[in-house]
Amino acid sequence: MSNDVVIRTDRLTKRFGPLSVFEEVSLEVKKSEVMAIIGPSGAGKSTFIRCLNYLHPFNQGKLDILGHTILGGKHHLPREELRDIRTRVGMVFQTFNLFPHLNVLENITLAPVEVKRVARANANERAMELLEMVGLSAKAKMYPKRLSGGEQQRVAICRALAMEPEVMLFDEPTSMLDPELVGDVLAAIRRLASDGMTMILVTHEMQFAKDVADTVVIMADHGVVETGPAREVLESPRTERAQSFLHRVLHPEEANDLIDAKMAPIGGRQ
């Protein structure tokens, strides 16, 4: 594996019982690369990025991540290996998942203090820097309940960044947000990208993907249907499946039963 490849999946296959989520996904992410994953709901995008930090075990294939090699079919990884991967890979969820019993600052410092044994004062200082960066330093003492969705998601980004990760995974970070709150979150992600963070981003924001991502992957029908440089894939997709998906996303008003039937192969979506 060449030195600047951070994540490589080799024919990764994931099933939930008899349900096949994706088959033989082979992808590669280099250092400082931004990869956007798009595709219809139920295509397995979330499940795929959760396999990368082993929130889900996978059935077959091989995952190389940050120097670790994991083969499919294992239910548990050794504790130390799991910890190493997870402390070096940050994750941001669709539903934010902030800890409601901790205030903003405590949400951000919990993992550095508990897992990395960072001194409390240093953790607080770093947390305040991160909050400053996303424009939320005034809200450090507030509890998540009091924040808007967009603010919560920016805190969640800070919480992940506080571990000083080498890779960030985003699972539709803006799809639960009111439209007027999306911009601030995208701005924070864009800034990370320009700082050289390696990222995999599941998103429905096509324009953002086009602007920020280096590569775009389209997942559908239990696998990757197209992958390549962002602009190429989004502007002139080669495969018919990619074309029909992009057409539907870019022209939602034309959606009709025929296309819907095509987009929803039996068993392929919720």
Add this chain to the structure above:
Amino acid sequence: MQTLWSVWMQYLPLLLKGTVMTVELTGAALVVGVVFGFLLALGRLSHIRVLDTVATGYVEVIRAIPVLIILFITYYAFAELGLVLSGVTAAVVSLGGFYATQYGEIFRGSILGIDRGQTEAAAALGLSHAQTLRRVVLPQAFFTILPPATNQLSNLIKDTSLVFTISVADLMYQANSALSVNFLPMDMLMEAGVIYFIFYLIIAKVLGRWELNVQRRRN
């Protein structure tokens, strides 16, 4: 009126002596019940098959047996087998052992009720299972634990009165011995009932205040 008051006052010191025992029994059985109950909950939630099976078996069997039978078994039947326990020890073991099943199920239900996204977020940050439980799951489960736990505590307080059957000198025991001398069952039992009620009221107030304080801090 005058006589009722003086009778109640006359026997108050005796009943309060019994109350001390009742409070101590309640406290000891509560500690045993909560600690053991927590272990039972962890056992039932464990991925280790034996732990799950043993904990589940214990809970299903013990919670179906009347406390009085458990108390008699621990006090009389164990002695027959050569394990002689004092009345107080037998009382704490049987009440604690029984209420562990109640507290265990309360803990388990509350832990299972925590949103999966919470444990996933903790795992993604690198927290271990134990750290996740301690720092993320249990503090949130607290609110769903407290109301049913307070409820079970009121049952526990009442069930401590069963120990008078094995001659542990609790509140019920003292009321019973007083009424067998003065032949005033109505007065003695009412007075004991009032003390039980006040005891519960104090505890419910304290726990309620505690819950309120924590809730307020989080807003």
